[in-house]
Amino acid sequence: MSQKLFVSAQEVAEKAGVSRSAVSRTFTSGASVSPKTRQKVLDAAEALGYHVNHLARGLMRNESGIVCLIVSEIGTPYRSSLIRALTQQLQNSGKISMLINTDRSDGSVDLALRQAIRYRADASIILSGLPDKSITDLCLKNGQRLVLINRDDDREGPLSINLDDADAAARVATAFVRAGCRKLAFANSQAGTPSLMARERGFVAAAKALGLDVIVERFGHTGYESGRVVAQQLLTRKDRPDAVFCATDLLACGFMDAARHQFSMSIPDQICVAGFDDIEQAAWSSYQLTTFAQPVDMIAREAVSWLVGDSAQPEHHSVRLHADLVWRSSIRGG
Amino acid sequence: MSQKLFVSAQEVAEKAGVSRSAVSRTFTSGASVSPKTRQKVLDAAEALGYHVNHLARGLMRNESGIVCLIVSEIGTPYRSSLIRALTQQLQNSGKISMLINTDRSDGSVDLALRQAIRYRADASIILSGLPDKSITDLCLKNGQRLVLINRDDDREGPLSINLDDADAAARVATAFVRAGCRKLAFANSQAGTPSLMARERGFVAAAKALGLDVIVERFGHTGYESGRVVAQQLLTRKDRPDAVFCATDLLACGFMDAARHQFSMSIPDQICVAGFDDIEQAAWSSYQLTTFAQPVDMIAREAVSWLVGDSAQPEHHSVRLHADLVWRSSIRGG
DNA sequence: TTGTATGCGTTATCAC
DNA sequence: GTGATAACGCATACAA
Numbered sequence: 001m002s003q004k005l006f007v008s009a010q011e012v013a014e015k016a017g018v019s020r021s022a023v024s025r026t027f028t029s030g031a032s033v034s035p036k037t038r039q040k041v042l043d044a045a046e047a048l049g050y051h052v053n054h055l056a057r058g059l060m061r062n063e064s065g066i067v068c069l070i071v072s073e074i075g076t077p078y079r080s081s082l083i084r085a086l087t088q089q090l091q092n093s094g095k096i097s098m099l100i101n102t103d104r105s106d107g108s109v110d111l112a113l114r115q116a117i118r119y120r121a122d123a124s125i126i127l128s129g130l131p132d133k134s135i136t137d138l139c140l141k142n143g144q145r146l147v148l149i150n151r152d153d154d155r156e157g158p159l160s161i162n163l164d165d166a167d168a169a170a171r172v173a174t175a176f177v178r179a180g181c182r183k184l185a186f187a188n189s190q191a192g193t194p195s196l197m198a199r200e201r202g203f204v205a206a207a208k209a210l211g212l213d214v215i216v217e218r219f220g221h222t223g224y225e226s227g228r229v230v231a232q233q234l235l236t237r238k239d240r241p242d243a244v245f246c247a248t249d250l251l252a253c254g255f256m257d258a259a260r261h262q263f264s265m266s267i268p269d270q271i272c273v274a275g276f277d278d279i280e281q282a283a284w285s286s287y288q289l290t291t292f293a294q295p296v297d298m299i300a301r302e303a304v305s306w307l308v309g310d311s312a313q314p315e316h317h318s319v320r321l322h323a324d325l326v327w328r329s330s331i332r333g334g
Numbered sequence: 335m336s337q338k339l340f341v342s343a344q345e346v347a348e349k350a351g352v353s354r355s356a357v358s359r360t361f362t363s364g365a366s367v368s369p370k371t372r373q374k375v376l377d378a379a380e381a382l383g384y385h386v387n388h389l390a391r392g393l394m395r396n397e398s399g400i401v402c403l404i405v406s407e408i409g410t411p412y413r414s415s416l417i418r419a420l421t422q423q424l425q426n427s428g429k430i431s432m433l434i435n436t437d438r439s440d441g442s443v444d445l446a447l448r449q450a451i452r453y454r455a456d457a458s459i460i461l462s463g464l465p466d467k468s469i470t471d472l473c474l475k476n477g478q479r480l481v482l483i484n485r486d487d488d489r490e491g492p493l494s495i496n497l498d499d500a501d502a503a504a505r506v507a508t509a510f511v512r513a514g515c516r517k518l519a520f521a522n523s524q525a526g527t528p529s530l531m532a533r534e535r536g537f538v539a540a541a542k543a544l545g546l547d548v549i550v551e552r553f554g555h556t557g558y559e560s561g562r563v564v565a566q567q568l569l570t571r572k573d574r575p576d577a578v579f580c581a582t583d584l585l586a587c588g589f590m591d592a593a594r595h596q597f598s599m600s601i602p603d604q605i606c607v608a609g610f611d612d613i614e615q616a617a618w619s620s621y622q623l624t625t626f627a628q629p630v631d632m633i634a635r636e637a638v639s640w641l642v643g644d645s646a647q648p649e650h651h652s653v654r655l656h657a658d659l660v661w662r663s664s665i666r667g668g
Numbered sequence: 669t670t671g672t673a674t675g676c677g678t679t680a681t682c683a684c
Numbered sequence: 685g686t687g688a689t690a691a692c693g694c695a696t697a698c699a700a
Contacts, residue, residue: 005396006454006476008693019671024695031695034669049472054452055389055398056693059676062339064389069433074421075614080414087408087435096449099403099433101421115430118388120340138383142340224618257619280409284558285591286620342677353687358679365679368685390677393692 016044085300152194166202181243227254350378411613419634486528500536515577561588
């Protein structure tokens with residue numbers, strides 16, 4: 001390890017023959033510095049390979065430029081596409097993202113937020129889990145902004161971004177009925193995530209309003225395998241359903257594969273299927289899944305613009321976005 | 335914005351009735367502090383909501399604890415699973431990951447590395463693209479460690495982690511021939527990524543050694559859609575191939591879907607298919623793709639252990655890992 | 669516009 | 685084991 005330290009503004013100043021404040025000003029947007037001085041500094045910096053130390057800058061300005069993304073199951077299609085959208089928009093706004101991986105354990109999100117505090121993140125965006133109120137209060141008290149995505153939480157301070165899950169569920173119920181389906185089912189995981197439960201409740205309520213009951217089946221985590229298991233459970237019943245709304249596309253893919261390859265069923269002729277998220281795989285020709293599109297780019301835009309905005313009052317704020325129904329061929333008609 | 339600054343060690347010291355050095359020592363592992371003092375400090379810190387400022391600590395120690403992950407197309411299955419593995423292992427080693435999204439533009443990776451330098455990242459891990467030598471030299475000169483994953487680059491300084499791509503390709507060629515295939519094809523994208531090209535060259539060479547020619551077709555980016563297009567190109571030929579090695583699973587999924595649904599072909603009866611990466615979808619029952627498993631956890635372990643290791647000589651180092659062949663049912667026999 | 673001086677929160681060095 | 689003090693690299697109030 002050559003352990004030669006990074007080059008500092010001091011060294012640049014000496015080489016350029018100016019004061020170190022001139023160097024600082026050159027790299028501070030909106031500071032007054034003459035073009036001549038500025039150029040001398042820039043040349044010296046380039047020659048020396050100088051880069052502003054954002055650690056020190058953050059210390060001074062009390063603004064690190066860091067935004068924490070707190071998320072579990074990063075490898076999942078929907079999650080990773082949301083991460084992509086967020087990091088991109090954050091970069092465009094001059095922020096940088098820290099990625100913290102949480103697991104299902106209890107204090108996992110709290111630990112992540114503590115890490116965000118240690119690095120003096122300007123904001124944290126929570127995609128998974130729900131932190132303890134004490135720790136979010138701590139974040140807010142320290143001037144850190146908080147965004148909760150699909151957490152459906154109504155506490156004061158953070159920005160909450162949610163979708164119209166119940167509404168979407170109602171639209172699916174209608175579509176099923178219009179397709180001639182009468183035995184409705186809902187396939188869910190046991191995660192109990194707010195948005196997942198909202199879809200479930202919305203679907204059951206909408207069906208009830210249409211005079212239909214819903215068979216609700218839940219199993220395991222929110223993934224492909226669980227979709228298969230739920231299919232097993234639903235399709236071996238005497239009163240086999242003729243329409244299934246799956247809480248996520250991943251569940252739907254598992255369900256469809258089991259229905260076709262294990263139960264030799266034809267979709268949508270024998271059974272209609274709908275999903276949620278519109279992951280890339282939903283469009284693959286093996287699935288052609290009718291589903292709701294998570295407006296990831298819009299979610300990211302809402303989150304980031306609120307984060308960087310200097311709204312003096314980051315008071316209680318809540319956004320509800322619309323999930324478009326993407327018609328493919330897993331529901332008859334359309 | 336309450337703009338009440340974060341609580342500092344100074345305040346904790348006052349509340350606990352000790353010096354700020356005592357506070358510092360309490361939060362520095364391996365420092366000598368009496369249990370009594372330590373407890374007083376801990377209590378005061380808890381009461382005040384104190385968290386060590388890692389920006390300042392990084393400034394002092396010249397070690398930020400930050401590791402930069404530089405990657406494009408985050409939303410892709412293989413990429414996101416690698417990111418998951420890396421962030422997890424980094425967290426386990428007390429590091430935190432910064433995620434920088436690059437695009438296909440030229441200086442994109444260089445820009446990302448500059449960002450890594452500004453935040454004084456202890457290391458950068460590059461999953462996409464290849465930075466300019468001048469900028470990697472700058473990183474290395476500043477004591478930053480560099481890891482290149484599947485970049486197949488042989489420069490001095492960084493750790494290079496690669497797979498035995500050519501070897502894997504040869505195994506596929508053998509498997510195809512053993513399955514009775516004679517008209518081999520290779521489906522690639524136009525990305526020209528080192529590992530993708532290594533697979534292509536390895537496959538062509540191995541086939542040649544077996545006395546067979548290979549039809550090579552390349553198209554677009556490395557995704558599902560390109561797989562479909564390549565299928566279009568390959569399956570409309572007079573000398574339609576009876577075995578196709580796709581450079582990645584995503585290409586393979588697109589290829590399989592097109593072969594089945596557009597050309598009504600049966601896999602593996604009429605055509606054998608193999609992929610690379612072993613993404614989650616490869617195991618889905620619609621594909622059951624025979625493929626090579628990227629050892630993502632092992633890759634992450636190699637990278638992280640090298641990063642945190644205090645090997646005084648981070649000299650030229652290169653690791654070549656083995657990709658296991660996962661047999662499913664897209665190749666006859668097995 | 670420019671330079672000087674001070675402080676940000678932390679750790680390391682040194683006496684005690 | 686403990687407390688004072690000097691850095692770390694930067695931004696800024698202030699004087700020039």
